[in-house]
Amino acid sequence: MRIKELFINNFRNYKSLHIKPKENLNIFIGDNAQGKTNILEAICFLLQGRSFRTSHEKEIINFDSEQSKLKTELKAYNQNYSIDISLSRTKPKIIKINNSTTSKPELATNFGTIVFTPDQLSIIKGSPKERRRFLDLELASFYPQYKYYFVNYQKVLLQRNNLLKELKEKKQADTFDLLELWDNQLISYGAKILMARMEILKKLIPMAQQIHNQITSDKEKLTIRYRSSLNLNSNFREELIYDQFREVILKNRQQDYLKGQTTVGPHRDDLVFLINNKNITDFGSQGQQRTIILTLKFAIINLWSCELNDVPVLLLDDVFFELDSKRQKYIFDLLNKDVQVFITSTGMANTEKNLINIKKNAIFNVRSGLVCEEEL
Amino acid sequence: MRIKELFINNFRNYKSLHIKPKENLNIFIGDNAQGKTNILEAICFLLQGRSFRTSHEKEIINFDSEQSKLKTELKAYNQNYSIDISLSRTKPKIIKINNSTTSKPELATNFGTIVFTPDQLSIIKGSPKERRRFLDLELASFYPQYKYYFVNYQKVLLQRNNLLKELKEKKQADTFDLLELWDNQLISYGAKILMARMEILKKLIPMAQQIHNQITSDKEKLTIRYRSSLNLNSNFREELIYDQFREVILKNRQQDYLKGQTTVGPHRDDLVFLINNKNITDFGSQGQQRTIILTLKFAIINLWSCELNDVPVLLLDDVFFELDSKRQKYIFDLLNKDVQVFITSTGMANTEKNLINIKKNAIFNVRSGLVCEEEL
Structure with missing residues (x-):
């Protein structure tokens, strides 16, 4: 463009x-x-x-x-x-x-357009929510369906949490069958969200690492990890993610009931940025944090160029x-x-x-x- | 120093x-x-x-x-x-x-020591909580008692909010007398906090305005207002603030009960920064926001020099x-x-x-x- x-x-x-x-x-x-x-x-x-x-x-x-x-x-x-x-x-x-x-x-x-303002340093310094937001906003460009899954996931999550609170208030830990309906939908949308995030990161991370090497003259090794509340297998396929999500949802039902909220799923995941194996949120300088955001923005431009044939x-x-x-x-x-x-x-x-x-x-x-x- | x-x-x-x-x-x-x-x-x-x-x-x-x-x-x-x-x-x-x-x-x-890092732009851009935190942290240098009142106010506030939630759950809007005990303490600590904030701002604001005029060559007129949840009279004295706080606490009891939290008091107040009568949070540039933070830091140094005889x-x-x-x-x-x-x-x-x-x-x-x- x-x-x-x-x-x-x-x-x-x-x-x-x-x-x-x-x-x-x-x-x-x-x-x-x-x-x-x-x-x-x-x-x-x-x-x-x-x-x-x-x-x-x-x-x-x-x-x-x-x-x-x-x-x-x-x-x-x-x-x-x-x-x-x-x-x-x-x-x-x-x-x-x-x-x-x-x-x-x-x-x-x-x-x-890709924007980088000083406020966006919160992608590094802020809460996991900021990093999920970055991921979700950038994904929307590459998967037009993503936004649809995302909005529906949020709706189902809210319904499920409301039901959990209700069960807790009425002390009905034995009637989890009511959750089944929401669980099925949550898992279905959640697996699609996770699948899209995995696919994009599989492409984005190596690009980011290469760019970061160039900017820092190979002195700073960037690692980006997706920290999931599921045990995501590197051999991810949508069905596997679906099964995995179902397994942890069932395993965590009692805990979810006690806390009155859904404790696993893509809404609890995070991105971790490391420079030379040290977490950049805790140990990075201002300049290093700026460099990583810039690196991410360049990597997204690269991805546009590969996937969408324009920048x-x-x-x-x-x-x-x-x-x-x-x-x-x-x-x-x-x-x-x-x-x-x-x-x-x-x-x-x-x-x-x-x-x-x-x-x-x-x-x-x-x-x-x-x-x-x-x-x- | x-x-x-x-x-x-x-x-x-x-x-x-x-x-x-x-x-x-x-x-x-x-x-x-x-x-x-x-x-x-x-x-x-x-x-x-x-x-x-x-x-x-x-x-x-x-x-x-x-x-x-x-x-x-x-x-x-x-x-x-x-x-x-x-x-x-x-x-x-x-x-x-x-x-x-x-x-x-x-x-x-x-x-x-007075510190200014890029993160502190949140004093301008962030929530009212960030601005109250700035005020409370800086006040502690000038009023050693401030921290004591502040900590106690927070404790009483928590107790009062818990009681409000309890009353709401039990649907006991008629038993407000239980609140009386917490109200007295809340008002007493709250009035001291408000009094200290008013006193410090009365000195700090004119200093900040003068410094800001110098930095911006008189082109940008800085206004700082304390936006209170009480109708604070400019003729403030501790007893007046105390009476005023009691009046709004009583007036807002029904609302507090419905919301399950204390809706008025120093924990709800804010500082507003205006440049040439426009709110800087919405209309200010990065440079203007940086300038205001720097101005505030200089004003505090001035205040140290007047009140504590060192900088x-x-x-x-x-x-x-x-x-x-x-x-x-x-x-x-x-x-x-x-x-x-x-x-x-x-x-x-x-x-x-x-x-x-x-x-x-x-x-x-x-x-x-x-x-x-x-x-x-």
Whole structure:
């Protein structure tokens, strides 16, 4: 995917903006609070139909305006597309692909962007929930059915937990047959979720390890493990996962009853990241944590390229120039190949500017909602 | 407070380290994962008796060792002190001030350090709980009694909530007299907590506003409001707060009973940060959010200087050079006056190096646990 033109109207601090990004790196430099991140937010909005910063979309409309308009001309899957989005204070948002009205899910299925903001360090530092969320969100791009299984699993899980609480209140540990109905559904959706997670990780992990080796000059060995509440066999097949899930569900019924909740299943699993065999959540530095997130994002881009035959646009908000110069150099090399990237930063050292390829890269200076391309 | 010498032994990736920091700025430059943050962690450990990164203290001991030793020679309240801490895999930690064994709370009451890491952006971005935690932790330095009231308030709150749940389960909305006992205690501790928060904010807020004006060259007007679940009168006195708290507790009894929890009190209050009348959590940029946290930290240093007649050491982990150059310059000017600061970063531009005062500042290069002072 390549964004060729971007039009922003009454979006955050922008009254009106038109830019033509370059093929590879597009770097937005400016003081704090000038509107750098707003440009990335607009791109994400155009390609995913939503913001990565807020769910209150009315916040996004410029204070003095009633509505906001976004437009992009882009190339994806070797074809040209135009995407238009209108946001209004009073009416629902309108999304159009090539002038035909469409829905947010359809937009996100067709296009896509990978975002990395400082908040996403919570994938490493946060609770297992954050890591499952990362996995579930990224999976949706590769398995359109995943979201359906996921939503249904959550519904069944809630029903099962409610029943467990009810049984506990009435002290009916002997009437587990009532659980049978929910168990069957839970196991069925759960096995599909686990199967998809296993399949994606089987591809994603080796890619991530290879990229991480490059960025760290082979000095830091990355290991990623899926920590399951089931004894998942490496020889996974859907039927095996199904049987395995059934076995632990039955084994844990008494415990589930006592706790009033379902204690095993994909909703309890986690991802573990190790560098040189040490857990990165406990022992990693800020820079190592940033590097792993970036590695994961690159691996997903690789996966897109293998599975979907195109690559999404990469948005790096205020995270790139905080890496040391060696890591930056490797990443520039990786990026210069085939991805369109939008980076924000408060400044760029001369050593960093030397890495810029004039033909394919651009530096934009951002000041109070005005954007000027720098002469390179 | 001025750290004059620092000795680190078998702490994280340091086998043995001895440095003599300068009076004002001490900047630690190095690639990712070389041990920059570990130095700040050691300083915090020496002055607060705990880490700002982990509560699992055994993690901190170097992998090859059974124990870790930290030592500092410092000047505080115009006197010289030495602090020694020993950490062991098998024995409790030992803290000594001037060779006499002491406890963690006593250490933290006598000395102190202000820490700002990227994680602390959650004071702005996170839940009200994070902002209350910030307030409660910082208050403890100025009101030694605060912690006692706080701990007791939490205990009483838990008891009251348990009783509310019990009443709800037994459907006894008519027996509120049972609550009376807990209510009296809750109101009494709660009023003291609120009183202390009001008093500290009355001093802290104007200081923060003035500092923020300086950093942003008067372009961004900071407003900080205490959003209370009580109607706190600006003319607060402890008895008034007490009466006010009693009034809302009585008024909300029915609601508390229905929800099975206490819906008003200092445990439900929040701090609101506005820039030019817009809420910074929703509308602020990364840089603006960083600036506010830094402003708050400076304001607390000011407050120390007024109330306690000394200033704590300031630790800035990987947050300073992400601010734009204008903000950095103002902060350098502020810092060069009278505070000892330890800053980590992956690099420093020449423009930034020009701000360095050779006599009072030092740059240390950090590489794989080795630290060398740079010739300036």
